Amino acid sequence: MATRLNKYLSQVGYCSRRVADRLIEEGKVTINGKISRIGAKLEEGDQVKVEGQRIDKSTKQKKIYLAFNKPVGIVCTTNRKVEPANIIDFINYPKRIFPIGRLDKPSEGLIFLTNDGDIVNKILRARNNHEKEYIVSVNRVIDRDFIQSMRNGVEILDTVTRRCFVKQLGGKKFKIILTQGLNRQIRRMCEALGYRVQSLKRVRIMNINLDIPTGKYREFTKEELLELNELLENSFKTFD
Structure with a gap:
């Protein structure tokens, strides 16, 4: 049975499907010596190379799951040409990993990194x-109208954001829990209501809380990974 090339690179732990698509678009991936295209599929026995390196099931490595406290100024990209602030060079992990999602450069806090492409898509x-x-x-200073508007949904990017939990923590500070990830969503929501974000910190993703110093990372605990997988069990599968 044929397998999509981006899915294959994800399954063997080389990179996420999104990164695989970028590598394919850049002409860095070959199948049987020929440069591949987006949407290409593999048959049994096909030979895949990325930048000349052969990739097969023997390439598959132990799954890595890291929680990282991203500082302000670090860019969530695997592009090593972004200097000196790309997340991969900053962490300098000894094995190939990639971030799950992103936090924009002025933001800080929790972000996951992994070599498991399947979990990326589910999250x-x-x-x-x-x-x-x-x-x-x-x-x-935040007023009641601001809190209510943030809770009920704000019109940004030609849509209205989902209803969400918002709680005021101080005169100018609030907590918000989102279940969607529009581009720069919180900043855009605040701007639409006449406010400007001064600081933004992600403190939790699903069942995993931020509990490490800025600029440091740690592996998921066995308990965290077990609970995370349970939460992901009912997630929609991505297309093949």
């Missing part, structure tokens, strides 16, 4: 409704 699919919790400070 990132917006319709799977996985919670992400943030602590946010804005440039002026």
Whole structure:
């Protein structure tokens, strides 16, 4: 049975499907010596290479799952040309890993890194409704209308954001729990209501809380990984 090339590279732990598509678009992936295209499929016995390196099931490595406390100024990209602030060079992990999703450069806090492409897709699919919790400070005092508007949904990017949990923590600070991940969502929501984000920190993704110093990482515990997999069990599978 034929397998899509991006899925194959994800399954053997080389990279996520998204990164695989980028490598394919850049002409860095070959099948049987020929440069591949997006949507290409593999048959049994086909030989895959990325930048000249042969990739097969023997390439598959132990699954790695890291929780990292990203500092402000670090860019969540696997592009090593982004210097000196790309997340891969900053962490300098001895094996190939990639971030799950992103936090923009001015934001900080929890982000996952892995070599498991399948878990990336399950966590990132917006319709799977996985919670992400943030602590946010804005440039002026928050009022009741702001909290209610954030809870009920704000019009940004030609859509209205999902209803969500929002709690005021201080004059200019609030907690928000999202189940979607629109581009720069919290910043855009605040801007639409006349506020500007001063600081934004992600403190939880699903069942895993931020509990490490800024700039440090740790492996998931066995208990965390077990619970995470249980939460992901009912997630929609990505297409083949």
